[in-house]
Amino acid sequence: AMRIVSGIQPTGNLHLGNYLGAIRNWVRMQDEMPADGECLFFLADLHAITVHNDPAMLAANIREMAATIIACGIDPARAILFRQRHVPAHAELSWLLNGTARIGWLNRMTQFKEKSGKNREGASVGLFAYPVLQAADVLLYQATHVPVGDDQKQHLELARDIATKFNADTGTDLFTLPDPIIPPAAARIMSLRDGTAKMSKSDPSDASRIALTDDADTIAAKIRKAKSDADALPATAAELADRPEARNLVGIYAALAGVTPDQVLATHAGQGFGSFKPALADLAVETLSPIRDRLLTFRADPAELDRLLADGAARARTLAAPTLAAAYSALGL
Numbered sequence: 648a649m650r651i652v653s654g655i656q657p658t659g660n661l662h663l664g665n666y667l668g669a670i671r672n673w674v675r676m677q678d679e680m681p682a683d684g685e686c687l688f689f690l691a692d693l694h695a696i697t698v699h700n701d702p703a704m705l706a707a708n709i710r711e712m713a714a715t716i717i718a719c720g721i722d723p724a725r726a727i728l729f730r731q732r733h734v735p736a737h738a739e740l741s742w743l744l745n746g747t748a749r750i751g752w753l754n755r756m757t758q759f760k761e762k763s764g765k766n767r768e769g770a771s772v773g774l775f776a777y778p779v780l781q782a783a784d785v786l787l788y789q790a791t792h793v794p795v796g797d798d799q800k801q802h803l804e805l806a807r808d809i810a811t812k813f814n815a816d817t818g819t820d821l822f823t824l825p826d827p828i829i830p831p832a833a834a835r836i837m838s839l840r841d842g843t844a845k846m847s848k849s850d851p852s853d854a855s856r857i858a859l860t861d862d863a864d865t866i867a868a869k870i871r872k873a874k875s876d877a878d879a880l881p882a883t884a885a886e887l888a889d890r891p892e893a894r895n896l897v898g899i900y901a902a903l904a905g906v907t908p909d910q911v912l913a914t915h916a917g918q919g920f921g922s923f924k925p926a927l928a929d930l931a932v933e934t935l936s937p938i939r940d941r942l943l944t945f946r947a948d949p950a951e952l953d954r955l956l957a958d959g960a961a962r963a964r965t966l967a968a969p970t971l972a973a974a975y976s977a978l979g980l
């Protein structure tokens with residue numbers, strides 16, 4: 648049976664790009680999972696402490712992220728949604744796999760080089776070993792498939808190498824080798840103020856992004872003020888190549904409507920932004936306001952949220968237990 652495992656770091660201030668580029672893929676996977684399969688989605692809170700950590704902020708972001716994920720359509724009755732920290736087997740297996748992973752393998756991980764920057768000696772050991780914890784995250788559940796963006800391909804390859812070596816070293820076939828799922832051309836949403844910069848939560852300008860907590864008026868105002876140009880929309884997306892802001896707004900419309908940019912232009916060619924922007928705002932509000940409503944409901948009821956997460960963690964622990972026990976015993980522990 649198919650089993651998908653995927654994690655996301657808990658952060659606050661989530662925006663339209665996070666929804667269209669990441670969380671919505673989870674919802675799709677959940678909705679398309681056959682009845683005998685399983686989706687496990689977790690908040691990677693143990694990963695979050697490998698870089699500078701603000702404990703009060705982390706605690707708040709964990710709840711906010713969980714509320715957002717459920718609000719966006721992850722159904723805790725169907726998918727298993729939990730916090731990594733609530734399933735100690737992640738940390739335990741990670742330690743066992745530290746005995747298998749080679750320093751040379753980790754030295755080749757480009758993400759560590761990027762994240763540690765010039766101060767490699769000052770980076771945490773956790774940041775270096777991060778991909779081993781990621782391997783544990785998926786091997787623990789015998790994941791058959793793991794969704795990976797470009798930046799995570801190398802880490803999944805490492806997980807497969809670790810699984811292969813562990814199996815060989817112990818003369819077992821304990822771990823399933825997970826295959827990558829490359830998400831279908833994940834939408835890349837750009838800033839509303841600059842069509843060449845990614846929409847991001849760390850952009851100092853609030854006007855650059857649509858937050859998932861923005862109300863209808865705020866969304867409409869941000870889209871009205873979004874940078875665009877004075878030309879009419881062309882008939883094909885190819886003609887938007889040199890118009891980054893126009894391309895972005897058409898791309899957002901396409902991602903929200905679940906169609907291609909060419910399909911958007913087939914019905915909107917010839918329009919100026921004076922009429923395209925209100926149409927885009929309507930579509931964005933239609934998609935985002937139910938998400939916002941559910942998010943606010945969960946914010947008001949953190950106990951219910953905690954209950955859902957505790958339930959998800961209990962189910963995850965049950966699935967993890969046999970593999971962790973087998974790994975200990977394969978090592979003679």
Ligand code: ATP
Pocket residue numbers: 656658664665666667668669796834835836837845846847848849850
């Ligand atoms: P930061 O500015 O701190 O890097 P961010 O806004 O880029 O924050 P992340 O927490 O880095 O958000 O990313 C969370 C998920 O959302 C990742 O899967 C990432 O690929 C996706 N994502 C982030 N920004 C966008 C975007 N503009 N368009 C599409 N996907 C995005």
Ligand code: MG
Pocket residue numbers: 847
């Ligand atoms: Mg980012």
